[in-house]
Amino acid sequence: MGSTKSFSFELFPPRTPEGVAKLQPLIQRLASVGPKYFSVTHGAGGSDQDGTYDTLMAVVEHSGVEAVPHLTCVGSTRAHVAALLQRYHEAGVKRIVALRGDLPATAMSASAPGEFHYANQLVSFIRQTHGDYFEIEVAAYPEMHPQAPNPGVDFDNFRRKVEAGANAALTQLFYNADAYFDFMGRCEKAGIRIPVYPGIMPITSCANAIRFCNGCGADLPRWVRLRLEELQDDKPALLDFGLEVVTRLCDTLLRNGAPGLHFYTVNQAEPTLRLWKSLGLPVRQ
Numbered sequence: 001m002g003s004t005k006s007f008s009f010e011l012f013p014p015r016t017p018e019g020v021a022k023l024q025p026l027i028q029r030l031a032s033v034g035p036k037y038f039s040v041t042h043g044a045g046g047s048d049q050d051g052t053y054d055t056l057m058a059v060v061e062h063s064g065v066e067a068v069p070h071l072t073c074v075g076s077t078r079a080h081v082a083a084l085l086q087r088y089h090e091a092g093v094k095r096i097v098a099l100r101g102d103l104p105a106t107a108m109s110a111s112a113p114g115e116f117h118y119a120n121q122l123v124s125f126i127r128q129t130h131g132d133y134f135e136i137e138v139a140a141y142p143e144m145h146p147q148a149p150n151p152g153v154d155f156d157n158f159r160r161k162v163e164a165g166a167n168a169a170l171t172q173l174f175y176n177a178d179a180y181f182d183f184m185g186r187c188e189k190a191g192i193r194i195p196v197y198p199g200i201m202p203i204t205s206c207a208n209a210i211r212f213c214n215g216c217g218a219d220l221p222r223w224v225r226l227r228l229e230e231l232q233d234d235k236p237a238l239l240d241f242g243l244e245v246v247t248r249l250c251d252t253l254l255r256n257g258a259p260g261l262h263f264y265t266v267n268q269a270e271p272t273l274r275l276w277k278s279l280g281l282p283v284r285q
């Protein structure tokens with residue numbers, strides 16, 4: 001399985017000296033299995049612009065794997081985004097993950113600064129300024145974006161991003177395969193044909209699984225939460241259980257049409273590599 005499917009890894013720019021020191025071995029270990037690309041997150045409002053760029057350059061230097069920046073637009077001006085796009089263009093970047101981003105709650109008011117309010121505006125801006133030069137990937141929410149009033153409105157907003165010129169989508173993390181299949185069914189009905197890659201978050205701790213799900217409005221199935229709580233004090237058993245749950249999720253997705261997977265590595269090589277092995281994905285020679 002997997003030869004024609006796309007598997008990508010997401011990193012964030014390290015914020016501590018220890019994180020910076022671990023970046024090169026992290027990239028090299030993850031690159032050893034041959035992902036299609038590494039994407040690198042970007043703080044809303046350009047808060048870690050240099051961190052994103054430096055991490056991208058580390059990917060290029062230490063792996064030779066395609067490096068893909070996330071670009072958030074909320075709180076930014078057109079001039080600022082244009083300068084970033086130019087910098088990426090000059091660095092040879094060919095693909096961008098285009099996002100709105102989240103400003104701190106206090107800044108998310110009608111008076112929030114900036115000339116972009118939604119990701120579809122960013123996609124349009126990239127197309128206006130750079131034509132088809134960049135492949136553009138956008139976010140998709142099988143369980144609905146938490147700020148949307150209902151799934152239908154959220155889906156219409158997803159469609160705006162596709163109509164603005166997105167080539168593919170990466171989903172928010174989820175643990176219910178049916179949510180993804182339902183989303184794909186809605187895409188089919190709407191005539192949306194772009195690939196939608198499930199975003200996969202390995203489970204390595206009970207507290208983190210709950211925190212990540214709460215943070216983005218994803219459902220952690222009750223039976224999974226109860227088992228994680230039960231296994232909290234037995235780390236090896238918890239890791240095995242988490243691996244089993246996420247392997248089954250990925251396997252179900254891949255066998256039923258998902259075009260690949262996007263792994264949220266959280267800058268940890270081991271959980272993603274265990275998952276890779278457990279799925280029997282090919283390793284680059």
Ligand SMILES: Cc1cc2nc3c(=O)[nH]c(=O)nc-3n(C[C@H](O)[C@H](O)[C@H](O)COP(=O)(O)OP(=O)(O)OC[C@H]3O[C@@H](n4cnc5c(N)ncnc54)[C@H](O)[C@@H]3O)c2cc1C
Pocket residue numbers: 040041042043044070071072097098099100101102117118119120138139140145146147148149153154155157158160161170171172173199
């Ligand atoms: C794969 C992935 C990677 C991510 N990487 C980052 C990152 O690097 N940095 C970061 O800060 N965050 C990142 N995020 C989080 C993301 O920025 C947040 O989820 C953010 O709240 C929404 O971003 P978006 O691009 O989906 O926004 P949008 O598509 O703009 O949607 C945001 C909300 O606004 C609504 N909406 C959209 N368009 C309109 C419109 N025209 N009119 C009215 N309502 C509208 C939508 O329904 C939704 O509720 C990532 C998320 C995913 C899934």
